[in-house]
Amino acid sequence: MTAIDARVTAEQNTTVPSPFPPIAQYAFLSDCHTGALVAPDGSVDWLCVPAFDSPSVFGSLLDREAGMFRFGPYAIAHPTARVYRPGTNVLETTWRTTSGWLLVTDALIIGPREGADTVTPHTRPPADDDAAHLLVRTAVCLKGQVELEMVCEPVFDYGRTPAAWALAADDPSIAATVNGSPDLRLRSDLPLGIEGTRVRGRHVLHAGERAYCTLSWADPSRVPPDSSRAHAMIEATTEYWRTWLAGARIPDHRWRDPLQRSALVIKGLTYMPTGATVAALTTSLPETPGGERNWDYRYTWMRDTTFTLKALHWLNLEWEAEEFMQFVADVEATEDGSLQIMYGIDGRRDLTESTRDDLSGYDGAQPVRIGNGAFDQRQNDVYGSVLASILLHTRHSRRLPRRLWPIVVSQAECATAVWQEPDQGIWEARGEPQHYVSSKLMCWVALDRAATLAGIRGDSTRAAAWRDTAEQIRADILAHGVSERGVLRQHYATDALDASTLLAVLFGFLPPHDERLHNTVEAIATELTEHGYVLRYRTDETDDGMSGKEGTFLICSFWLVSALAATGRLDRARDMMERLLTIASPLGLYAEEFDAEAGRHLGNFPQAFSHLALIEAAGRIILSELLKEL
Numbered sequence: 001m002t003a004i005d006a007r008v009t010a011e012q013n014t015t016v017p018s019p020f021p022p023i024a025q026y027a028f029l030s031d032c033h034t035g036a037l038v039a040p041d042g043s044v045d046w047l048c049v050p051a052f053d054s055p056s057v058f059g060s061l062l063d064r065e066a067g068m069f070r071f072g073p074y075a076i077a078h079p080t081a082r083v084y085r086p087g088t089n090v091l092e093t094t095w096r097t098t099s100g101w102l103l104v105t106d107a108l109i110i111g112p113r114e115g116a117d118t119v120t121p122h123t124r125p126p127a128d129d130d131a132a133h134l135l136v137r138t139a140v141c142l143k144g145q146v147e148l149e150m151v152c153e154p155v156f157d158y159g160r161t162p163a164a165w166a167l168a169a170d171d172p173s174i175a176a177t178v179n180g181s182p183d184l185r186l187r188s189d190l191p192l193g194i195e196g197t198r199v200r201g202r203h204v205l206h207a208g209e210r211a212y213c214t215l216s217w218a219d220p221s222r223v224p225p226d227s228s229r230a231h232a233m234i235e236a237t238t239e240y241w242r243t244w245l246a247g248a249r250i251p252d253h254r255w256r257d258p259l260q261r262s263a264l265v266i267k268g269l270t271y272m273p274t275g276a277t278v279a280a281l282t283t284s285l286p287e288t289p290g291g292e293r294n295w296d297y298r299y300t301w302m303r304d305t306t307f308t309l310k311a312l313h314w315l316n317l318e319w320e321a322e323e324f325m326q327f328v329a330d331v332e333a334t335e336d337g338s339l340q341i342m343y344g345i346d347g348r349r350d351l352t353e354s355t356r357d358d359l360s361g362y363d364g365a366q367p368v369r370i371g372n373g374a375f376d377q378r379q380n381d382v383y384g385s386v387l388a389s390i391l392l393h394t395r396h397s398r399r400l401p402r403r404l405w406p407i408v409v410s411q412a413e414c415a416t417a418v419w420q421e422p423d424q425g426i427w428e429a430r431g432e433p434q435h436y437v438s439s440k441l442m443c444w445v446a447l448d449r450a451a452t453l454a455g456i457r458g459d460s461t462r463a464a465a466w467r468d469t470a471e472q473i474r475a476d477i478l479a480h481g482v483s484e485r486g487v488l489r490q491h492y493a494t495d496a497l498d499a500s501t502l503l504a505v506l507f508g509f510l511p512p513h514d515e516r517l518h519n520t521v522e523a524i525a526t527e528l529t530e531h532g533y534v535l536r537y538r539t540d541e542t543d544d545g546m547s548g549k550e551g552t553f554l555i556c557s558f559w560l561v562s563a564l565a566a567t568g569r570l571d572r573a574r575d576m577m578e579r580l581l582t583i584a585s586p587l588g589l590y591a592e593e594f595d596a597e598a599g600r601h602l603g604n605f606p607q608a609f610s611h612l613a614l615i616e617a618a619g620r621i622i623l624s625e626l627l628k629e630l
């Protein structure tokens with residue numbers, strides 16, 4: 001049975017339909033300060049303002065009582081079609097009712113203010129002139145007539161504080177919250193009425209007629225006063241995204257659409273004020289349906305972001321690398337000079353985790369976590385991720401910025417100091433520390449890249465010392481990290497497999513023809529897969545401190561594609577890539593995991609990890625195809 005067949009069967013067998021839409025049914029909007037998830041019925045079920053990691057005002061994603069904002073035809077829940085405007089994060093939803101057709105367009109507004117210079121692909125937008133802190137929703141009746149409904153019911157602080165509204169005394173088309181944090185301002189050309197904690201508007205549109213509503217949480221001067229300005233702002237936002245995307249070098253290939261969508265998702269997960277990226281838009285979408293593997297991903301992991309830069313590099317998008325290097329240069333290291341494994345998007349260090357037991361969780365998956373307890377973990381792969389991206393950036397820009405050299409030195413020293421120590425590993429296991437092979441091989445990456453950087457800087461003493469340490473690490477891994485059958489292990493005390501050892505291929509730890517690499521890739525492809533998709537490890541073989549079985553991990557599946565391509569098995573790589581592309585959400589998005597049994601996405605959404613690995617996998621195959629043609 002294919003994954004799609006399984007999904008159809010699972011849906012047919014469901015007797016009581018869940019009130020929560022499947023994760024993959026959500027559309028993603030972004031203004032590079034925050035993002036929204038729009039359900040198929042036209043309801044914004046997730047929005048945190050003003051920033052990605054702020055408390056939610058619309059939190060129906062995690063509890064049906066925690067706030068929503070619907071704009072669509074009255075009493076109709078299923079749209080006819082949903083698409084992004086090509087090359088943008090602007091959503092268009094088409095509805096067919098018994099009496100007519102309606103088109104709704106949704107965007108979080110981003111781009112230069114009116115009158116400001118147009119943004120060109122490689123020019124940074126003027127400071128804080130990027131997001132209008134405004135959600136704009138427009139509707140046009142395409143045919144016949146349609147009764148349009150708007151219901152706006154925010155609940156502040158993750159569903160804790162219902163909104164109190166007041167209509168503006170001088171303008172009844174404006175409703176503002178009077179107890180909000182921040183204050184919200186709703187404007188529409190529909191007649192507005194306050195019903196307790198919600199504002200509602202309803203109106204019949206005839207063919208050719210338009211309507212709009214906007215919700216703002218900052219500067220009221222940027223709120224469009226009428227439908228035509230609302231429409232113009234959506235056009236400007238469309239232009240903004242297309243202009244940004246035009247700066248990417250995306251090959252003219254059949255995978256152009258998924259590559260573009262992935263680039264737009266990653267850019268949409270970037271917090272423009274600091275250049276940090278969030279790992280995903282959401283918190284606590286479950287990795288195990290109904291289970292406890294629920295995490296808050298609205299933070300910046302050094303690992304995730306540096307992998308992101310590597311992916312953007314494939315698309316020649318270097319501006320983001322420049323921004324993130326500045327973020328790295330600015331963040332505060334810990335006392336021993338090491339970087340934390342993750343930070344807040346504003347660079348803050350304390351991400352203490354708490355649970356919100358008053359929320360039902362997505363489809364009953366509890367707890368809902370705010371903050372992430374992994375923030376002070378020791379994960380020794382981080383130094384390698386950071387140094388690999390500094391080297392990539394240096395090669396691309398043909399210079400090693402002076403401000404980055406102290407980071408090179410401190411990260412190389414940290415890797416030297418810790419590579420022999422056990423850690424929590426790349427998967428942030430909450431069990432006992434172990435000698436994870438992928439952590440050690442990323443320490444090898446750290447010293448290998450640091451040695452190259454020292455050579456570029458002309459520091460031959462450090463270059464030689466770091467090269468020497470890199471060789472010691474390599475020897476240690478080959479002595480203790482390879483099982484008797486010649487496969488890289490998860491950690492030194494087990495023969496269990498772990499998909500993170502595929503990083504040995506991706507970071508060039510051994511030459512591509514090395515037998516141990518081939519054995520590892522084959523073992524993962526055949527023994528660590530479900531329906532052809534890759535698990536990061538088997539939860540029954542690994543103590544990660546959690547209960548419940550999780551889905552297959554999408555980054556690992558794309559890593560396998562990259563590894564197959566890098567080790568010369570191009571046909572298999574291509575086949576697997578095509579299969580992975582078929583399981584994208586209807587709008588081309590990926591969550592963190594895929595439940596291959598039930599054919600559904602699991603975990604936080606959309607997830608940078610999955611999209612960045614898609615870009616690298618596609619890039620490697622396309623490059624190999626080109627090289628073969630030469």
Ligand SMILES: OC[C@H]1O[C@H](O[C@H]2O[C@H](CO)[C@@H](O)[C@H](O)[C@H]2O)[C@H](O)[C@@H](O)[C@@H]1O
Pocket residue numbers: 279295296297301303304372373374426427428429430544609
């Ligand atoms: O599975 C346990 C851990 O899961 C999360 O970590 C995962 O997401 C991170 C962000 O994308 C990624 O960097 C890491 O490699 C993944 O394992 C969660 O954030 C952890 O707290 C949790 O222990």
